Amino acid sequence: MLSDISEITLIILSGTFLMFLLVSTIVFFVLSYQKRYLRHQHQIKEMEQAFNQELLKSELEIKDQTMNNIAAEIHDHIGQLLSVIKLNLALNPDPELKETKNLVAQVIKDVRSLAHSMHSEALGGKSIAELILTEVERLKKSTTLQLQFQQEGDAHTFDPQTEIFLFRIFQECINNILKHAEAKNVFVELIYGLSLLTISITDDGKGFEIDTLKEGLGLRSINYRAKLIGAKLDVVSSPGSGTKISLEIKTDK
């Protein structure tokens, strides 16, 4: 009887212990397997993000380089041809050509301004407020958009790279308005706060559903550039009620 009891006790205790050990192993395996799987997934996600960022960076570099090339071509080739035309016209004292001479002078000025706004190096040294104001003036002349510009607060300066990025974001926003918004009026506002610059671009165009919007290169580059300079981007839009894009950046940058 006594050996029966000890045998039963041994069977039950060892059986239960072995089962507990097995269960613990299974739970441990499940946990560690999932941990490894999650880490792997995270790595893949990070690699994908890095790849996309690199791709976007290359796209932006190519875009910038193309714009620089076009700007140089406009400035050096078309600008030079226009200057030759202007010189030739100046040699002709005919008073009927006065209007043509003025128009050519205006075209030369506009072409130069366009080339400058396209070329990154030509933008250096100017504050974002000056750059935006110049661009607004240029757009007023060359497009049908009714642009209004307002600045509040004392202007701060950023490092040249940030100024160029901010300006490119502004250009991309205007480009989107011209291409897609079907807007008539655009209101551009720069508010210099104590530690924050807010740039907002509001249009009265057709707007869009933010959730269903597919990010094209334009919006992606806006997002990417904003991220690079540590700016906060906010897009408010709905069908039929225009779009407001706000960009906030700390002025101590």
Added chain:
Amino acid sequence: MLKQIYLITIFLSALIGLYHFKRSPFHLKGFALLLVLTAIVEIVGHFLKNNLWMFNLFGVIEFSSIFLLYRRLFFSHKIKNLLLLFAGVTALIYLSNWLFFQGLNTFNNYTFAFSCMLVTVTVLLFYHQLLNDNNPEPLLRVPMFWISTGILVFYPCNIFFMGLLNYIMHVSMDLAKQLYTIIHILNIIMYSLYSIGFICSATSRKSLS
């Protein structure tokens, strides 16, 4: 002493389950209710002289509920059907055991051990589903992982003791009482893990909101 700790654990776990009841998903509500019923059965059973009929009746409710609650968590229709079959088979073998073999006043150890095996298979299938999830969440934040681990600790480890319980009681009642310590420890572990699961469900809701 261990029995008291076990009863406190189950009571606390049921309270935690009920506290989060309103905002819990259906399956957690089910487990909370099952826990309340278990607590009632355990407390009533504690005071009854002959309580085996009650535990036998409760066994069929307990196992069928577990299968039916898990059934809601699976995506695969095959497994859903399998769990329906498990619930049906459990009820059927319990019923036949009451009617033709061990009756209601003897602990239905064979059916209990058999049902424990089916529950173990169910939990392992659930683990498998968790690991193959396309959008995996860290398991420690999944309430059902904790509950399933509790189940996996209790039921398979119980198979040896419960399977031999009638024989042990026949050989020595004292030994049966001593070995019951194992069941109490496993119960305490299981219901503590249930509590973690209920708390975890509340914290994961908070992090989502």
